Amino acid sequence: MPAAPGSPGALEARVPEFMDFLIGDAPTQRQQLWLSGLDGLEYQSQSRFRKAFVDTDATQADTLLAPLRQAWSFEPPDDPVARLLAAAKQDVRTATFNSFERNMAAAGGKRPRGGGGLYWLAVE
Amino acid sequence: MAATNYDVLIIGSGASGGMAAYTLTKKGIKCLMLDAGPPVDFQNNHVTKPAWQLPYRGLGNPARLPHVIQATEYDANQWVDEKQVPYTHDPNSPFNWVRVRYVGGKSLFWSRMSFRLSDYEFKAKDYDGFGDNWPISLADLAPYYDQVEPIFRVRGRKEGLKQLPDGNFIEDTTPWSPAVQKFIGEANKRNIPVTKMRSSLGRGQLASSLNLLLPDALATGNLTIIPDAVVRDITVDTNTGRVTGANFLDRHSRREMHAKAKVVVLGASCLESTRILLNSGIANSSGALGHYLHDQFYITQSVQAVMPEVRDKTAPAGYASGGGYIPRFRNLQSKEKDFLRGYAFDFSAGSTPDAKFFPLYGKALDDALDAHRGAGFSGTCMGSVLPRFENHVRINKDVTDAWGIPVLHIQARYGSNESNMAKDAINTMAELCKACGWEVLARHDQPFPPGYSIHEVGTCRMGDSPKTSVLNKWNQSWDIKNLFVVDGSSFVTAGSQNPTMTILSLSMRASEYLAEQMRKNEL
Numbered sequence: 001m002p003a004a005p006g007s008p009g010a011l012e013a014r015v016p017e018f019m020d021f022l023i024g025d026a027p028t029q030r031q032q033l034w035l036s037g038l039d040g041l042e043y044q045s046q047s048r049f050r051k052a053f054v055d056t057d058a059t060q061a062d063t064l065l066a067p068l069r070q071a072w073s074f075e076p077p078d079d080p081v082a083r084l085l086a087a088a089k090q091d092v093r094t095a096t097f098n099s100f101e102r103n104m105a106a107a108g109g110k111r112p113r114g115g116g117g118l119y120w121l122a123v124e
Numbered sequence: 125m126a127a128t129n130y131d132v133l134i135i136g137s138g139a140s141g142g143m144a145a146y147t148l149t150k151k152g153i154k155c156l157m158l159d160a161g162p163p164v165d166f167q168n169n170h171v172t173k174p175a176w177q178l179p180y181r182g183l184g185n186p187a188r189l190p191h192v193i194q195a196t197e198y199d200a201n202q203w204v205d206e207k208q209v210p211y212t213h214d215p216n217s218p219f220n221w222v223r224v225r226y227v228g229g230k231s232l233f234w235s236r237m238s239f240r241l242s243d244y245e246f247k248a249k250d251y252d253g254f255g256d257n258w259p260i261s262l263a264d265l266a267p268y269y270d271q272v273e274p275i276f277r278v279r280g281r282k283e284g285l286k287q288l289p290d291g292n293f294i295e296d297t298t299p300w301s302p303a304v305q306k307f308i309g310e311a312n313k314r315n316i317p318v319t320k321m322r323s324s325l326g327r328g329q330l331a332s333s334l335n336l337l338l339p340d341a342l343a344t345g346n347l348t349i350i351p352d353a354v355v356r357d358i359t360v361d362t363n364t365g366r367v368t369g370a371n372f373l374d375r376h377s378r379r380e381m382h383a384k385a386k387v388v389v390l391g392a393s394c395l396e397s398t399r400i401l402l403n404s405g406i407a408n409s410s411g412a413l414g415h416y417l418h419d420q421f422y423i424t425q426s427v428q429a430v431m432p433e434v435r436d437k438t439a440p441a442g443y444a445s446g447g448g449y450i451p452r453f454r455n456l457q458s459k460e461k462d463f464l465r466g467y468a469f470d471f472s473a474g475s476t477p478d479a480k481f482f483p484l485y486g487k488a489l490d491d492a493l494d495a496h497r498g499a500g501f502s503g504t505c506m507g508s509v510l511p512r513f514e515n516h517v518r519i520n521k522d523v524t525d526a527w528g529i530p531v532l533h534i535q536a537r538y539g540s541n542e543s544n545m546a547k548d549a550i551n552t553m554a555e556l557c558k559a560c561g562w563e564v565l566a567r568h569d570q571p572f573p574p575g576y577s578i579h580e581v582g583t584c585r586m587g588d589s590p591k592t593s594v595l596n597k598w599n600q601s602w603d604i605k606n607l608f609v610v611d612g613s614s615f616v617t618a619g620s621q622n623p624t625m626t627i628l629s630l631s632m633r634a635s636e637y638l639a640e641q642m643r644k645n646e647l
Binding site: 001002004018022023025026027030065068069070071072073074075086089090091093094095097098099100102103112115116117118119120121122123124 | 161162164169170171172173174175176177178180181182183185186187190196198199200201202226479480481482483484485486487490566568570
């Protein structure tokens, strides 16, 4: 989720920290999906390029992210890395779009006002 | 309050319970209504919030509501908390039981699609030999649909189709957009009909029991509503075998109380009504109680296509907008496919396809989404599910809810009829899109787990014989004369149409019968 002029990307929107928080609260199955997917991605990066995934250049990263160029399927892919990337693509995009940073940029640098959806309060 | 002797105790305040109260109170019958949930002030119970203010940025608490796929972080508080009112199922055959406990029930939040069933459903066995007919036909229920539709202000267009009977509509005169016209042209070439959507307009923000039924019932002075009343079971006079009322607990204090009435009407929703009957140990001389659970299988975004003529903002404004409905067209004249019965679609043109459907990421994905803004076409498939004895619910005595009431174990699975139907549906829709010159971006024929459509019906079905059904043709228990069940649990077979109009009409019909029987002192 790259940044564009006037539009912060996932990193600027502090999505990595947010994903830590989200997955930390998730049931084991979803945590496992992230853990094994990230392990797999790191392993592939080390064995192909002998460096950590975060240290790969754009071309190398693009090679490792090849599953993101596969056609969508309803059943998640079997491969742990492909499975993680399919899930992460949705979550990272939503977390970026709905970030304070992105909305503040859209509001011209002021604290964003209005917008959003109808939130149902709990009735006790 | 609950010590008063009422004529009728109504359990549940949604579409079916609300309609029972609406019908009975107008005839001077004193009703007490219990609902497990609180009253809700619809205007003041929600606030506008941007997603960035929500703790999970709109993605929702990942540990909450695992079975409610449609829940969002915005509406998470609408749904019943699965920890508070659990249910069990085999891990390999999930059932998504989606529930609402507020006065007004699920009618507060429904999608408002408003159809009649046809004799292809009421007399389904006559057409294909499977299962059982309903004990009633369209002619029996039509006078009630005629009355229910104006209350809910159903908008639609008369089409003259036997499989989707016309109703008492507010006429839909909106034109089709050119893209939809093109689609209809290709569909009609293949003898596939396309209709306008039929939808309840309601009044104000709601098309609910809360604003359309309960106010009229309360205005008669004959209705008392006790909210936050969680019913445990129905009580029976062991001498006469008649029901006498219900035991219930206050939702907050958990204090147990009893409500007494001459007649009990259950409208607590399909599975909750059946749960109450099973926990009461009554009305099951047939052995059919809990069985024949079915719904519609749903495949949302079953086919996602893009319209090249709209790509890159090349189409004139309004070219691709709106949607429509494809009523069932399979197996109407003769058996023509490797499955029984059929499916419907609702479709829409002019959306932007979801990012997940593009095999791209990063800037390339953003560019593709920009190019395809408003160029999407997608259809949701709604397939009829065969009512089978083995798909059932029973009480799981080992698990209780927050009020100590034993929960349901739900055992439901789709079979080959459903999967063959789904394949045909998606092939047909993809073929129609291709015939329009549209590119099929993604397709899939795997339904969500049973329950997802929130159209669960059956488990307390009507019938012609006390040996094979729980209720007679008046939604009255065969075993206990002064017990009625008026919700979706009474369905014999659901077809592919959304069930709400039928639930409302059945409840109105049963309530008129009940009132007449009471007047004649025959209950």
